[in-house]
Amino acid sequence: MLASQRRSRILEELRRSGAVRVSALVERLGVSDMTVRRDLEVLAQQGKLQKVHGGAILPGGRSTEEPGFAAKSNRENAEKLAIASAALRFVEPGMAVGLSAGTTTWTFAQLLRDLPNITVVTNSVQVADLFSQRPRTDQTVVLTGGIRTPSEALVGPFAVTAIRSVNLDIMFMGVHGMDVRSGFTTPNLMEAETDRAFIEASRRFVVLADHTKYGVLGISTIADIEAADVLITDSGLAEEHQQALRDRVGELVVADVKGATSNGKAESATDLDVPPESEAGA
The missing domain is CATH 3.40.50.1360 (Rossmann fold)
Structure with missing residues (x-):
């Protein structure tokens, strides 16, 4: 699977469930822990997700941010x-x-x-x-x-x-x-x-x-x-x-x-x- 395909899969899962964990992505994508973490880092730099301990959440999830x-x-x-x-x-x-x-x-x-x-x-x-x-x-x-x-x-x-x-x-x-x-x-x-x-x-x-x-x-x-x-x-x-x-x-x-x-x-x-x-x- 190409990197672009993996990252699209990650974003699809994130939009579906609101959060993703590294361990689950490793199993679903059939790649190493390090590969998943690199993908998350790239997507975070692009502003498409927010990294948290053990995984990622949708962007804009700051703990004191309160939408109207x-x-x-x-x-x-x-x-x-x-x-x-x-x-x-x-x-x-x-x-x-x-x-x-x-x-x-x-x-x-x-x-x-x-x-x-x-x-x-x-x-x-x-x-x-x-x-x-x-x-x-x-x-x-x-x-x-x-x-x-x-x-x-x-x-x-x-x-x-x-x-x-x-x-x-x-x-x-x-x-x-x-x-x-x-x-x-x-x-x-x-x-x-x-x-x-x-x-x-x-x-x-x-x-x-x-x-x-x-x-x-x-x-x-x-x-x-x-x-x-x-x-x-x-x-x-x-x-x-x-x-x-x-x-x-x-x-x-x-x-x-x-x-x-x-x-x-x-x-x-x-x-x-x-x-x-x-x-x-x-």
């Missing part, structure tokens, strides 16, 4: 829809449901609007706005206070105090990154504290994270991988990474991107609402 809501709302929309559809089965009428900020939880919130008799507690400005557009007497939305972040989350001591005053049946959380060693992470220190308060207030903790989040590290760990009662990801995640997560979380749900139809309500992510382009915020 609008910037992330156009990424992996099919995957988010598949994950949101799979998450619906965990919600029943009468539940108090926590929703963190983020574009995946925002997608999930659009599906939740069709469920009767639920109470939603969120620190997401975008999620609260979504429910306010179609108010219903059998649904209650509680928005916490605090300082607004680029991800349109309300964080800080006011948000934490409000969250600690409630008891939630289930918490759905989007994350910036997930790693078997570093856990679920965020680039925002204050958001990590608020997210931890959500977990403590909940009976059940569910993480919604598409395959591109694997191997991505934020500066602050929200929780260990083992803390998740359920982790819902998509079928784009490599099987070896699925197994690594399956060994650690309570339940791993892998949503089929091709088969997702938003519980029969939407045939694709384009059928869902789109946030205003003027709104910046991950």
Whole structure:
């Protein structure tokens, strides 16, 4: 195999799973450890990936870099829809449901609007706005206070105090990154504290994270991988990474991107609402 072919294969795997490991590439490509490391070095110099210990991740993965809501709302929309559809089965009428900020939880919130008799507690400005557009007497939305972040989350001591005053049946959380060693992470220190308060207030903790989040590290760990009662990801995640997560979380749900139809309500992510382009915020 030519060097150009190897590097194309490496980039294909990186785009598919969000991260690659040297040991796995050695086995798949049938070349030496040194050859793989040279290929990664070349691709890193070209700005096509970012080298990390033992492998590489997609570029731009700095631990404190926090893209805004609008910037992330156009990424992996099919995957988010598949994950949101799979998450619906965990919600029943009468539940108090926590929703963190983020574009995946925002997608999930659009599906939740069709469920009767639920109470939603969120620190997401975008999620609260979504429910306010179609108010219903059998649904209650509680928005916490605090300082607004680029991800349109309300964080800080006011948000934490409000969250600690409630008891939630289930918490759905989007994350910036997930790693078997570093856990679920965020680039925002204050958001990590608020997210931890959500977990403590909940009976059940569910993480919604598409395959591109694997191997991505934020500066602050929200929780260990083992803390998740359920982790819902998509079928784009490599099987070896699925197994690594399956060994650690309570339940791993892998949503089929091709088969997702938003519980029969939407045939694709384009059928869902789109946030205003003027709104910046991950």
